[in-house]
Amino acid sequence: MSKENTYILGTNKEELTRLEVQHKVWSSEAKRGWDLAKFKTGQTILDLGCGPGYCTEELARIVGKTGKVIGVDRSDIFISHLNQIKQSTQLSIEARLSDFDTLLLDPDSLDGVYCRWALAWISNPKEILSKIKDALKPKGKMVIHEYFNFSTHQTSPERPALKKAIATAFKSFQDSDFEINVGSYLAQYFEEL
Numbered sequence: 419m420s421k422e423n424t425y426i427l428g429t430n431k432e433e434l435t436r437l438e439v440q441h442k443v444w445s446s447e448a449k450r451g452w453d454l455a456k457f458k459t460g461q462t463i464l465d466l467g468c469g470p471g472y473c474t475e476e477l478a479r480i481v482g483k484t485g486k487v488i489g490v491d492r493s494d495i496f497i498s499h500l501n502q503i504k505q506s507t508q509l510s511i512e513a514r515l516s517d518f519d520t521l522l523l524d525p526d527s528l529d530g531v532y533c534r535w536a537l538a539w540i541s542n543p544k545e546i547l548s549k550i551k552d553a554l555k556p557k558g559k560m561v562i563h564e565y566f567n568f569s570t571h572q573t574s575p576e577r578p579a580l581k582k583a584i585a586t587a588f589k590s591f592q593d594s595d596f597e598i599n600v601g602s603y604l605a606q607y608f609e610e611l
Contacts, residue, residue: 429495434470441472447563448473448534452480455559460484461529466518466550467491467536471500471511477532478509488512488528490521518546523553530554534563538600544607551611564601 441448457463459482465474468489478487489500489511497515504511514521518540531550537543550560591598 429493434499437469438472444534444563445476448476448532448561451561451563452477452532455530455561457481457530457532457559457561462527463487463530463532464523464528464550464553465489466531466533466546467539468496468500468513469493470496471503471513473532473534474500474511474513475503475507475509478507478511481510483510485529486510486512488514490514490516490518492517518549521549523549525552526555528553528555529558531558531560532562533560535565537562537604538565538598539596541595543597543600543603544610547604547607548611562601562604564604565598566601567599 457477457480459480461481462485463477463481465471465477465487468474468491471489474487474489478485481487487510489497491497491500492515494515497513500511500513503509504513516522518536519542528550531554537546540546547560554560587598590596597603
């Protein structure tokens with residue numbers, strides 16, 4: 419199942435560290451979305467494209483022992499890291515190694531979905547959103563953080579590591595059928611579903 423080589427920035431220890439820093443930087447925005455969606459104790463939440471599980475852990479603290487967070491990623495290294503988090507915290511987490519295409523979800527089984535920067539890296543985001551929508555309960559909520567205009571990622575003074583990451587991402591999109599600015603299409607996708 420593992421598709422480690424498809425992660426353009428890798429899945430090594432340095433990438434785990436980078437993702438942890440990135441999570442800390444964007445954590446307040448994630449929490450704002452979760453608050454607006456009213457994620458709470460007892461719910462079942464899907465963390466779609468959970469990576470190493472930094473958001474999954476925080477979501478599991480929100481839903482508590484009576485809820486559950488399902489973290490899904492295609493990297494066995496990231497899922498292994500998430501399982502380590504689950505083991506050390508004893509939080510209610512189910513870690514699933516799966517592509518989004520082959521992900522099996524029961525209809526009306528989810529109270530909420532969180533997805534951060536995962537839809538841009540797949541060729542069929544609208545199909546995946548349709549599958550997720552079918553798994554949501556009638557009043558279920560999705561919180562999606564995606565790129566809207568990736569070219570605006572800049573810093574001053576310039577940071578070489580960030581510049582390299584952006585260049586690598588742009589190259590991968592030129593070589594694929596992915597859409598880096600998928601966030602700009604989400605409203606249209608949901609209108610069509």
